[in-house]
Amino acid sequence: MTTLFIADLHLSAERTDITDCFLSFMQQEARGADALYVLGDLFEMWIGDDDNSPFHQQIKNAFKQLTDSGVPCFFIHGNRDFLVGSHFSRETGVQLLPQHSIIDLYGTPTLILHGDTLCTLDEAYQRYRKKVHNRFIQWLFFRLPLRYRQRIGDKIRSSSSQNNQAKNMTIMDVTPDEVSKVMAEHNVLSMIHGHTHRPGVHTLIVGGKAATRIVLGDWYDHGSVLVCRPEGNRLEKRDFSNQY
Structure with missing residues (x-):
């Protein structure tokens, strides 16, 4: 019995090493899981379900093959792929979840999310997030030709990279305090998220009780998978040079 969690792969046609590791993971390790959860930023940028490039089709096919094999797959939007929509879900069999979702992880109620909503000190990002999640703005964006959306997406990527370099890491x-608040609001003592690219297992106190927060790793230098079993959870690395 195994449930797998991944996040922050930032898949793109330029990083074939990440893509190859991901495809091997999907074809082999994920096939033996009870379920696979993708907690956002699967793609470096997603500008709409109508972007049917060969690269995106390759990734969608990998999910379709996995779900067709009987492994349920769930997806929570990240800050890079919040425009993944219902057409993607129908094509792949992947189930889209709300940004804060509670699952029963082998008897433990666990809150899963991408994690960007927890970074409340980054006020500039939170303002940006509020704008791009506005339904009217998204409605306007989707009415632009695909090539224009691609240009906007490229500019956002470049701007985000520059802004992050100038920000204090803290x-x-x-x-x-936001972590404790959100866990208390959802009445859970277990949380799993990505986004920060700082993998680790953290202990804290919520409502006077011991709680656990697991942060997923990114896939920049190696694959990162959270392997959950009834007997416990473990963050593991997957080497790009040694495929499955």
Whole structure:
């Protein structure tokens, strides 16, 4: 019995090493899981379900083959792929979840999310996030030709990279008080998220009780998978040079 969690792969046609590791993971390890959860930023940028490039089709096919094999797959939007929509879901069999979702992880109620909403000290990002999640703005964006959306997406990627380099690393991490607040609001003592690219297992106190927060790793230098079993959870690496 195994449930797998991944996040922050930032898949793109330029990083074939990440893509190859991901495809091997999907074809082999994920096939034996009870379920696979993708907690956002699967793609470096997603500008709409109508972007049917050969690269995107390759990734969608990998999900379709996995779900067709009987492994349920779930997806929570990240800050790079929040425009993944219902057409993607129908094509792949992947089930889209709300940004904050509670699952029963082998008897433990666990809150799963991408994690960007926890970084409340990064006020500039939170303002940006509020704008791009506005339904009217998204409606306007989707009415632009695909080539224009691609240009906008490229500019956003470049701007985000420059802005992050100038930011203090502290404000780009989660706010501890926000973590406790969100866990208390959802009445859970277990949380799993990505976004910060700082993998680890953290203990904290929520409502006077011991709680656990697991942060998923990114896939920049190696694959990163959270392997959950009834007997416990473990963050593991997957080497790009040694495929499955």
